[in-house]
Amino acid sequence: MKKLLIFALLLMATVAIASPKYGGTLVFGRGGDSVTLDPAHATDGESFYGSTQVYDNLVQFKHGSTEIEPALAEKWEVSKDGLEYTFYLRKGVKFHKTEFFKKDVELTADDVIFSLKRQMDSNHPYYKVGGAYEYWQAMDMDNIVKDIVKVDKYTVKFVLKKPEAPFIANLAMDFASILCKQYADDLLKAGKAEDIGKYPVGTGPFVFLKWIKDDRIIYKANKDYWGGRPFLDKLILKVIPNNSVRAAELKTGSIHIMDFPNPEEVADLEKDPNIKLVKQEGLNVGYLAMNTQKKPFDNILVRKAINMAINKQAIVDAVYAGFGKPAKNPIPPTMWSYNDDIKPYEYNPEKAKQLLAEAGYPNGFETDIWAMPVPRPYNPNGKKVAEAIQADLAKIGIKAKIVSYDWGTYLEKTKHGEHMMAQLGWTGDNGDPDNFLYVLLSSAAAQVPAQNIAFYKSEKFDKLIEEAKVTNDVAKRTELYKKAQEVFYEEVPWVPMAHSIVVEPMRKEVMDFKLDPVGKRRFDKVWLNK
């Protein structure tokens, strides 16, 4: 009885602590500045950090997951043939009023049509503003969307060229954010169309106030936000390029949350009584692609041998400082349809040697490993990983030379298949397995300049992922993707190396901050317990 009473009291205490408070300014410390605040033109995560606060999409990722939920569209319907998507907009949603846009404008179908059609229609006045729409093109939207039509003031219909199951997830991505048509028209009339990327007007939880380049972006709460007023009064995204300096800022309390700490500094931060950590498995994979169009990597046995020769666990422990786990599939475990029944290739140099002999290389061979020159969430130190792989391969008689270039050249050259083996990785954009399997491993993606840098071409694999692409039935798609992972396992075009764990250190008073697997940073439900 006493225990129960204590329990009840504790419960009440937690409830009391956990009830959110309004007010305060949150400063978020990040590594780089936004390039543009027009999400349709941005290609870098830092730009999306800046725009995501201001804008909403028709649909969004449920906070902390890859599931899709309604946002500006209250609901949607898909036609039987999968070619027509009808979205019913939330009524009474208002665009922000700011110093540079004082009109009172309600969201309608026209805004949706403006925001997306400008990216596909070459006659659209905004088509040429700000250069190419890279994400629209990267997601192959030109070959998916035929037309976008207004049904009535609050209803929009997307007509597709072909059934495309990942389409709905694409609409939750930043490039599909909904901008204000009236504002864009005003800018165009004033001859300042380019300003749309500098002074954003959206419907999102925060209203843009100021952007001091390379320093900070300042927002205030949107008190009329349809999803409920954010708890914070103000939000500041502050640029602090050096990771150690960012950690120092967190320790002194001048920022509340820090992005991307140095893995080796995390333990020290964790010791600080004012700091806590939020962790999440990243939606990513780091891999070593073997160029399957080149000898000896056209031989499955060689590829299997290499998979068995590399000690992934040791690499994850040493290079990822424990913030990661060895991979066995090309998609991360947080992704739906992840095939957990697959047994990873065991680390077994002896067996690897046997396989190599079977393949006709009893004495090994000479090759090269390309090392990524920049740290990425899925691979914190390409050079160290390459050295570990080099040492492992030497044990089975493969002499590998480490090659590296500056990042731009590296990407350019790997896209053209100049390498034998090369490290690379991927962070999911839309939470759909298609975004990994099709983008990185389909024959279509093996066309130069290729995203599929293993130049893996498998009819069996292609058939499965293409069928999954045109089916809207999630159970069916799951089954197909699981099978595709089996094919991948058999034909092993890569050594899947690791999935990283994202760690976000923050002050103790920051409450309800969640990391999104798709890499977003959202603050609409965050509050300060002071």
Add this chain to the structure above:
Amino acid sequence: MLSYILKRIFWAIPTMFGVSVLVFLMVHLAPGDPALIMLGEHASKESVEKLREEMGLNKPLYEQYIIFISKAVRGDFGNSIKSKQPVIDEFFERFPATIELTLVSMLIAVIIGILAGIISAVKRYSFFDYLSMFGALAGVSMPVFWLGLLLIYFFSVKLGILPVSGRLGFEYYIEPVTGLYLIDSLLANDYPAFFDALKHLILPGIALGTIPMAIIARMTRSSMLEVMREDYIRTARAKGCSSTRVIFIHALRNGLIPVVTVIGLMLGALLAGAILTETTFSWPGIGKWIVNAVYQRDFPVVQCATLIIAVIFIIVNLLVDLIYAIINPKIRLE
């Protein structure tokens, strides 16, 4: 004097020409088609072709250079590939921050460097002399980012008396007029913001100023020692001038001649060299901007920044030579 000035200005012209050619060729020597790089890999053939036309990439190289330079002279460096904003606007958004930091660190370097140099020279082989020369040696050898981190850990994290990084605390905002926060805050009568901006300048100012400070100290010391051996100093002493007067009026004036040259040269170098300091202290100047541009192959940005810095460098050099000629008339005759 006039002919000397004209001669020096005349000589600056081929230098500028050379720099502009190099900056122009940078884009053409880099691997890959500039138009393709600018549009990204997903661009269609037509749009690449169109951009090539717009950029004049189909024209002969010398014609392209003439177009480039005639635009650059008018301050038109095109748009940044990444942000699509005019490069020159982006430059001036950040440049005042770099100027402010450079001037403050130069001020710190000159004041402390010259004072330490004089005292070292006057009290040669004293404890202070050894200490300051050791300090100068350490200052020259210490990497800026390392020193910056040490300063941050000691003064900000441990002692908590100075801010870690940035130009201004988030509770302040200064409307830019000149872009120099120290001046703008005073113009706005915002004294708390002024002191906050000043506090933010101290650590990066020291970090950036340490190397020039050390060089100036050593230069001043050796130059002063040399001058103090001259006959006219002995004469002044013999005439019964006070030693303060001898040091500051007679010796320093001549002793500073080489130091002025060095200060001038370093001012240019500091502007360009603020990159590491700016990154360490999250200083929103041109340093970080240039580094990013290089990574992202944002050629118009790199071209603009390189050219402007080079021109500033040349102009500062020119001014130094002229000042030098004023304080040392012998130079003009050579």
